[in-house]
Amino acid sequence: MSLTLAKYDNFLLKNVSTISSLESSLRSITWFLPGRFKDADLVSEALSALLNIISLYHDTLLTRIMKNDPQWRPILPTPLHSKYTRAWSDKDALYKWVARALELARYTQLLVEMVMRRKLSARARWRGIVLMETVKAILRFILLRITHRPLLSPPIPERDIDPASLPLSSIHSSPTLAPTTPSSSRPSTPDHFKNNRVPLQPSALMLAPPPGRADTSVEDYLLPKALTTTSVRPSLQLVKPLRSFQDWAAEIIYILRPLIYVAVLTKGKHKDRALMTAFALELLSRNLRRASPPSSAVERDEYARRDRDLVWYLLRGSVWDSYTRPKIESIAENIATKPVIGALSMIIKDWIPLIDEYYYYTAL
Template structure:
């Protein structure tokens, strides 16, 4: 009975994908303006947000299965029917989706750990809010428990992916236009169906502009074909999109990055949010983990001697022209230049690695809303902005919303956690 009910809901989702996506977006937007509107509004808003997030994760899995699953005997009738009714060509799967879907499909441990981690991240703020209302003295113990579980799950992801760094989000995300699942009025001449896959594609003549159509309104056939072009990364095995951790240094860097939130929470519980010790400890660990990650990709000395001799840097060349020969200056110039062949090894090999490293580097901005930086610099700035705009008509609305979040950032850890 329950399975039949889920099938009915999935059919409803397939038939109304665009409307459900718009409803999810609207509910998320509403939760941003709820805090301060009534008593316990922040808990109500976070409960709605967490529920929509969890439901959206389920929707993502259903839509991904419909669009990208293979047509085999194990495919259920709902997926087969929905794929047969897809309007137009399927979008190319992103590299992130290829990588995460590969490990989700090939490793049961990865699938379980990734699903549990994303569920915890979706509900952790709501759990903290309830904990601080029910048992405020033990709220930090609950937060420590959450961070401990998250650290264990991330370490499990590293092991399940055969010693590769954690890629977040660790499951495929919604990357398709839900309107693809809606039926459209098309003729048999406008589409053709593949014999092997059974997927319906647009005919190329639909992209050709009529003779009486202005050139400015012609469909961009080049962009259409370019969007279906495969690159070397598109055909590479998914596991090779992210390199394994390089030796002991690489493993230490990833472990330090995974354990940093837990150690930060333990320091906050001991010294408090206004103390400098947790703040300095956390940012030092994050920067050191970043340094170790880059150093782990450098070749050992024996292998480095086999590399070609790098060209002279512009600074060293200028010093040589001026007749200045100093080993220290040459060392500084070589360190600042990117001519060392080993430097190329520190660059990401795919967009999956690049996006993950960029996200980790960007997370350093969160330190502006944590600890002493928040109380001594950022909070006074925002509070002053709220006071200056409180009598303005339109700007005052946004200022009041920002003002309602100030005490929430003061009280709850997960508003600024990463």
């Protein structure tokens, strides 16, 4: 098994740019599969889940390569989200595996629901959804117990490595095999660096100020490139710990909100009761949570993402049935005869029944 994994790793490293492009292309295809043939939605979601799981392994492999190669330097600064989540993954092994398990649950939850809908009764399917939400809530509480900080989504580092920037030394070695011995000879000087004693004559374009702009001072040029306090802050301090009872209550309510929503949805016949309960919990959590300081960019971005997720309530319950769906169907009908964008109408019509049938297409 280890030999097969090593061969796959070597194949990945030698074709990392091609595989990355293939992942993006296949992921785009999944948006057009629903409605094309029988069980196309199941095939589309299975392909999407498989791509996400493979991408998770690829990200882990690429990160391991970068850590083992002292010559590699990132072209762009590491995003603060990746810096924070990677620091926790390196510090605490339990955090790393729980965060990965939570992401795997998120990748496969819709696929599991589709299988349950085809194999089980409606009552058993909703029990399975409640069980999945219970497992996800437990995993989130474990992460909260480890970090004592607001949870980020996703809790693992996102891909921040350009495959084209991989050094050649990494491409010809696999992290699952013994590392190769570095060459003792010094690299040769590139030809365009050999004759560097002839001064470069400034051109008129270099001396003239940009058109339409006044002469820019050195301070104005350097100020956007200066390091901020967030850039030099220790990784684990990018998000401050929860301190007050109000902070803890806000985060606990936010974690329990999806589970309570599903539980109320399965008990009652009225979707509005579950929707209003979840929305009330959402607003309560939002009002209880602390105000992020200007220096905490990671926490502010997470809260901004949570605020944007309020739009998903337009795709649930009676709001979706009486308002959003008629609007979307009207738009699809109006653009159906338009050139070029008419194809978008067919995709919209194929996706509307999926929102009606499956919970995890618009899950909290």
